[in-house]
Amino acid sequence: MIRVISYWKAIIAGIAGAAAWELLARLLLLAGVPVYDATKEFGTLVAAATQPALWWPAGMAMHAAVGALLATFYAYFFWSWLKLRPPLQGLVFSIGWAIVTIFILRPQLQLMHLDGSSHPPYAALFGVADGWAPPASIIVLQAVYGLVLGALYTRPVGRPVGTRRLPAPPLILPPVNLALDSGHGLDEFMFATGIECSYPTIEGGRWRMDEMAMCGHYRHWRRDLELVRALGIRYLRYGPPLHEIYLGPGRYDWSFMDAVAAEMRRLGIRPIIDFCHFGLPDWLENFQNPRVPEALAAYAGAFVERYPWVRHYTPVNEMYVCARLSALEGLWNEQCKDERSFVTAACHLAKAAVLVTQQVRRQRPDAIFVNNESSEFYQACCPDDDVRRQADFENQRRFIPLDLLYARPLRDDIRDFLLDHGLAPDEYDWFLRQDVPERTILGVDYYDWNEKVIEADGQARSLGELFGWYVITSQYFRRYRRMVMHTETNYRNPRGGALWLWRQWHNVERMRKAGVPVVGFTWYSLTDQIDWTIGVSAAIGNVTPVGLFDLNRDLRSVGLAYKQLIEMYRPHVSVDPQWGELEDVPALVPEPGAREAAS
Amino acid sequence: MSLWHARTRDPEPLQRPRVAGALVGIAAAFPAAAVVAATDSVNGPAQTFDLPPIVIVGLSVVALGAAGFLYGAVFLRAANDRRGSWLFGLGWGLLTWALGPITLGQWILGKPVATGPNAAILLAAHVLWGLLLGLLFPVLQSRIEYSIDTAPSPRRQALDRRADAERAPRDYHLKPVPGHQHR
Numbered sequence: 001m002i003r004v005i006s007y008w009k010a011i012i013a014g015i016a017g018a019a020a021w022e023l024l025a026r027l028l029l030l031a032g033v034p035v036y037d038a039t040k041e042f043g044t045l046v047a048a049a050t051q052p053a054l055w056w057p058a059g060m061a062m063h064a065a066v067g068a069l070l071a072t073f074y075a076y077f078f079w080s081w082l083k084l085r086p087p088l089q090g091l092v093f094s095i096g097w098a099i100v101t102i103f104i105l106r107p108q109l110q111l112m113h114l115d116g117s118s119h120p121p122y123a124a125l126f127g128v129a130d131g132w133a134p135p136a137s138i139i140v141l142q143a144v145y146g147l148v149l150g151a152l153y154t155r156p157v158g159r160p161v162g163t164r165r166l167p168a169p170p171l172i173l174p175p176v177n178l179a180l181d182s183g184h185g186l187d188e189f190m191f192a193t194g195i196e197c198s199y200p201t202i203e204g205g206r207w208r209m210d211e212m213a214m215c216g217h218y219r220h221w222r223r224d225l226e227l228v229r230a231l232g233i234r235y236l237r238y239g240p241p242l243h244e245i246y247l248g249p250g251r252y253d254w255s256f257m258d259a260v261a262a263e264m265r266r267l268g269i270r271p272i273i274d275f276c277h278f279g280l281p282d283w284l285e286n287f288q289n290p291r292v293p294e295a296l297a298a299y300a301g302a303f304v305e306r307y308p309w310v311r312h313y314t315p316v317n318e319m320y321v322c323a324r325l326s327a328l329e330g331l332w333n334e335q336c337k338d339e340r341s342f343v344t345a346a347c348h349l350a351k352a353a354v355l356v357t358q359q360v361r362r363q364r365p366d367a368i369f370v371n372n373e374s375s376e377f378y379q380a381c382c383p384d385d386d387v388r389r390q391a392d393f394e395n396q397r398r399f400i401p402l403d404l405l406y407a408r409p410l411r412d413d414i415r416d417f418l419l420d421h422g423l424a425p426d427e428y429d430w431f432l433r434q435d436v437p438e439r440t441i442l443g444v445d446y447y448d449w450n451e452k453v454i455e456a457d458g459q460a461r462s463l464g465e466l467f468g469w470y471v472i473t474s475q476y477f478r479r480y481r482r483m484v485m486h487t488e489t490n491y492r493n494p495r496g497g498a499l500w501l502w503r504q505w506h507n508v509e510r511m512r513k514a515g516v517p518v519v520g521f522t523w524y525s526l527t528d529q530i531d532w533t534i535g536v537s538a539a540i541g542n543v544t545p546v547g548l549f550d551l552n553r554d555l556r557s558v559g560l561a562y563k564q565l566i567e568m569y570r571p572h573v574s575v576d577p578q579w580g581e582l583e584d585v586p587a588l589v590p591e592p593g594a595r596e597a598a599s
Numbered sequence: 600m601s602l603w604h605a606r607t608r609d610p611e612p613l614q615r616p617r618v619a620g621a622l623v624g625i626a627a628a629f630p631a632a633a634v635v636a637a638t639d640s641v642n643g644p645a646q647t648f649d650l651p652p653i654v655i656v657g658l659s660v661v662a663l664g665a666a667g668f669l670y671g672a673v674f675l676r677a678a679n680d681r682r683g684s685w686l687f688g689l690g691w692g693l694l695t696w697a698l699g700p701i702t703l704g705q706w707i708l709g710k711p712v713a714t715g716p717n718a719a720i721l722l723a724a725h726v727l728w729g730l731l732l733g734l735l736f737p738v739l740q741s742r743i744e745y746s747i748d749t750a751p752s753p754r755r756q757a758l759d760r761r762a763d764a765e766r767a768p769r770d771y772h773l774k775p776v777p778g779h780q781h782r
Contacts, residue, residue, distance in 0.1 A: 002677050045719060072686055104697045108722070114714040125705050230747060494609040498753040545609075552679055552737075560612045561753040 004214055004530055004541040004551075005075040006156035013152035014071025017090075017145035018064045024144050028137070035137035039063050041109050070097065071149050075156065080540045090150020091143055098142035102127050102135045155539035157530060158209045161201055161282050164244060165213050185311040185368050185439075189573040190485060190520030191566045192272065193228060193548060194237030196529045198536055199279035200325075200332035205286065207539060208279075212241055214530040214541070216551060221260055223553055224526055229267050231548060231563040232570075236264070237487070237522060239274035239317065243281045246299050254306060261307050272312040272370050275300050275356055276349075278322050278332060278536075286334035287326050287345035297355035304363045312368045315356035318445065319349040319401035321374045331537040343421040350404035351427075354434050357405075361437055370520075372443025372487035373402050375472040377451045379463065384456060391454045399479060404431045406440075406480055438579040441519060442480050443487030444473045446504065469507040474588045477516055481582045484511065485520035490546035492533065497546070497558030505565060512573075514587040519575050523562050527551055609676060612750040616671035616678055619740045620732075624667015626739075627731035628660040631724040635659075640720040643713035647704065666695050667732055679740050684733040692729015696722055 021038070028035045040049070043059025078093045107127040114120065121129050128135065159165055196211045211217075217224055228236050240257045247253055264271055276296055280286060284295055300315070316322070326333040327341035334341060353371065360367045376398040380391040396414045403410050409432060410418065419425060446469040449462040469486065477484055486508050491500035501523060512518045527547040531540050543551060548559035610616050635641050636656060645652040670691050671678055678687060696702070701721060704712045713721050745751070 002680075002683075005683070069689070073690060076683055076686055077690075100697065104702055108702070108718065111711050111714045112716070112718045112722075114711070119710065125709070125711070550676060552681055554676065554679055555613050555747060555750075557609060557611050557753045560747065560750055563747070564752055 003076065003079070003543055004157050005072070005079070006153075006541075007072065007075075009153055009156060010071040010075040011068040013149045014068035014074075015064045016152055017071065017149040018060075018067030020148045021067070021141045021145045022060060022063065025137075025141055033137070034133040035141065036106065036134040038141075041106075041113075042066075045109075045112060067145065067149075071153065074149060075153060079153065079156070080542060085150075086154045087147045087150040090146040090148070090153070092146070094142040094146025094149070095139070097146075098139045101138050101142060106134070106138065155207065157214045157541040158202075158207050158539040159213070161206055161208050165210065165218070185366060186519060186575055186577045188234075189570070189575050190235040190272075190522075191233055191562075191570065192235035192237055192487075192520055192522040193231070193233050193526045193562075194272075194488070194522060194524045195224060195239070196525040196527070197239035197241065197274065197277050199241060199243050199277065200536060201279060201286075202332060202335075202537060202539070204335060205333065208243065208282075209531070209536050209539060210241065210243070211530060211536070215527050217527075218256070220553060221256075222263055225260070225263050225267055225269060227549055227553060228269055228526060231559060232566045233562075234268060234270055235312070235520065235522075236269050236271050236526075237274060237314070237524065238264075238271040239277040239314075240303070242276060242299065243279055246281045246284075246295075248281075248283055249295070249298070252299075252302055257307075261310075265309065270312060271310055272314055273303065273307075273310055274314040274317050275303070276315070276322075276352065277317045278325075280333070287323065287348050288334050288336070288341060290348065292348050293352040293355045296352040297359040300356040301359045301363060304360050304367075308364065311364070311366070312370060313356075313360055314370050314372055314443070315353040315360075316349050317372060318374045319346065319353060319405070320376070320398055323349055323401065325535060331535055339417075340421045343418050343423055346401050347404065347418070347423055347427065350401045350431065353401070353405045354431070357437060358434075366439070367437075368439045368441065369437060370441045370443045370485055370487060371402065371405060372445055372485075373398075373476070374445045374447075374488075375450055375469065375476060377467065377472050377475070378460060379451065379453045379466065381453050381455050387454050387456060387458070390458060394454070394460070402442075402476075402480065406436050406482075407432050407434045408480070436581075440482050440579075441485050442476060442482040443485045444469070444476050445488035445524075446472065446486065446507075447489060448491065448500070465503075469504060470510050473507075473511060474516075478584065478588065481584070483517045483519050483578060483582070485518065485522070487520070487522050488524040489522070490524055491558070492544060492546055494545045494556055494558070497556060498561035501558050501561050501565065505569075515585040516588065517576065517578050517582070519577070523548055523558065527553065610679075612753060613744040613747065614676060614679060614740060615743055615745075616675050616736075616740065617668055618671070619736055619743060620671025620678065621664050621668035622743075623732050623735045623739050624670065625660060625664035627667070627728050627735060628663035630731060631663070631728035632656050632660060634727060635720065635724045638717070638720050640713065640717040640724070643711075643717050644700070644704075644721075647708060647710065647712045648700075662699075663695070663728055666691070666699075670732060671736070678733075679737045681737050684737055685730060686733065688729045688731070688733015688736065689726060690729070691732060692725045692727070695729070696725035699725075 025035050025037060025039070029037065039059035040055060041059070042062040043055030046058050047054035049055065074090065074093050079089065082089050082092060084092065103126055107125055111120070195217055196215055198211045199208060201208050245252055245254065245257060280292065284292055304310070323342055323346040325331045327336045327345035328339070330337040334345070357369055378391040378394040380388045396411055400410065400414065400418070415428065418428065448465050450472070451463045451466045452460040453463050454460055473484060486504060489500070489504045491497045505521065508518050508521050525547055527549050528551045529544040529546055531538065531542055532544040532546070533542065534540065547556060548562055549555055641652045641655050645655050648655065674687055678684060680687070701712045711718070
């Protein structure tokens with residue numbers, strides 16, 4: 001699959017385009033302009049030219065069918081290639097098709113009207129025997145078709161906020177309140193994958209991008225869970241669709257999750273449940289809303305009560321990324337672009353993570369928390385004081401939500417930055433007073449765009465893999481001293497996926513050899529994703545080919561490589577849980593500047 | 600095009616799109632040939648190319664098999680798309696009609712390959728072939744692909760690729776730098 005398209009939108013747009021063509025053609029013909037009459041050309045294939053009451057509807061039906069078919073071609077093969085407004089994309093597409101119509105389709109259609117004895121002139125075989133008027137009119141009429149098609153075929157994925165799209169649950173549901181797992185919950189190295197489940201809103205909060213819907217998980221959830229097991233994976237990062245389940249205060253629709261949870265139990269999958277993944281239910285609006293932390297804690301409580309066998313939780317996924325893309329870069333949810341909004345979102349997310357953790361612990365004291373964050377690193381491009389200052393600031397900013405979650409005092413200038421941008425001093429003190437649960441795992445996500453250089457113009461640009469997961473994660477480990485899990489990675493070029501997998505795995509091995517207790521590894525995600533090359537910032541529908549399986553659920557090379565890696569290493573990677581805050585690991589590379597300070 | 604390549608290529612480790620395309624291309628050619636034969640639409644091309652109708656039909660089946668092989672080679676992994684394969688196939692059928700012997704033949708020979716209803720039936724036969732090609736491709740693919748347990752490993756494939764690259768002649772071995780003294 002190369003992209004997800006909306007068939008019904010394409011068909012409607014194509015028929016509308018053909019109707020616009022016909023309307024303009026009729027008006028011009030009535031005015032005496034010699035335009036190409038495609039409807040008559042089609043219709044007289046099946047009815048006599050003397051019977052317009054027959055050939056017009058027949059011709060129009062055929063013309064509309066061709067228009068609809070052409071529109072699905074446009075949707076599949078052409079849409080979004082050009083960085084133009086949609087009507088202009090349609091216009092460019094139609095010009096190409098006009099050339100095909102002039103030189104191939106029209107001559108062939110005309111040949112279909114001839115009897116065997118006729119012998120058209122050679123120029124007629126190219127459609128240019130009867131002057132410039134018909135070809136010129138084809139270009140104009142095709143342009144009208146293209147403009148209408150382009151204007152109507154937009155946003156093939158996602159849905160308007162305020163509508164719901166959960167599948168109907170199975171008629172007979174197996175029981176879900178099954179016995180709890182025995183043991184301490186961390187009895188093996190966690191080879192994991194995940195179901196991509198982001199659900200931010202875009203376009204000022206009016207359009208919902210639901211990756212589970214776009215990737216077909218609501219349709220193929222049962223098969224997806226079977227594929228997890230087919231690769232020998234037991235741990236699955238899974239974000240139940242919060243926006244579909246949490247309908248309002250105290251109101252939940254568990255129908256979909258009940259079925260999924262029962263199937264997970266049947267297959268022996270241990271889910272790492274993700275309560276908030278880049279979005280909120282419609283009624284909670286966005287991360288500027290101060291009701292978010294308490295509301296998410298209530299949701300977590302209801303979830304744990306319903307599925308008491310679940311042991312592993314991620315209170316909030318990638319808080320820094322969520323706050324940054326929602327409130328600083330203006331891509332998702334509130335779509336703000338200012339520091340005050342960023343601080344508000346980051347603090348609400350961190351508070352939500354704290355309250356969710358506390359709520360889950362009250363109901364499930366032995367729960368394990370996997371707090372994953374995107375590992376970021378900023379490198380100054382040059383010995384320029386401003387650039388260095390900015391890189392240093394960004395290297396501190398990346399820690400803000402985790403520092404608040406783990407009750408770690410921020411560097412003075414970063415604390416002042418928060419206080420200057422809306423965090424009240426007593427709120428800051430509240431974070432520092434919180435108790436961090438023992439059973440906490442630091443999840444560190446890593447992609448090849450996580451390391452960035454701050455250029456002389458102040459812009460951050462992706463560097464590719466410069467230091468790698470081992471070095472960046474060393475910085476996070478030194479700061480938080482918790483057991484570590486590699487919680488996300490993937491690679492956007494499928495040909496390099498298997499190589500990237502092994503590079504990440506060797507990073508994990510190196511970290512373990514250095515003495516850091518790394519307890520899990522994750523290829524994210526099970527299937528390809530949609531529109532992640534543009535950060536899910538627009539409803540385009542292009543496939544991001546990063547999955548262990550593609551969206552047809554066909555295995556990719558990286559999927560087979562991961563299966564073989566797991567088979568090879570599962571017997572050799574043991575886990576000895578070391579809960580709580582750990583000792584430093586001297587074998588790790590020193591923090592930048594630490595060596596100078598020591599000497 | 601990089602976007603297209605990223606999504607379509609890499610049918611490994613399980614799929615065999617070229618084989619599937621060739622087999623389905625030939626299989627789908629028979630219903631299309633039957634439509635053409637049943638309506639005597641093959642007579643026009645036979646007269647134009649001055650060949651017996653049965654030879655035209657035989658050549659068409661072979662050519663459509665080759666077109667099916669090309670279909671698999673172009674679309675690779677994407678051809679296995681259960682939702683979009685009918686569209687890929689239909690498009691491929693139209694392409695083989697528009698850029699195949701019917702259009703090219705008339706341009707080269709300077710006279711139509713087919714006229715009247717027979718020309719329409721030849722178009723319909725190409726569309727039918729393409730539609731069947733697209734629809735049947737994923738079905739056949741699932742029967743001939745490797746299983747997950749017997750698939751060639753990515754490591755083996757990488758080693759093979761490296762061996763191929765090392766076997767390939769390199770320009771700098773053939774063209775010593777002028778004036779450079781090899782030791």
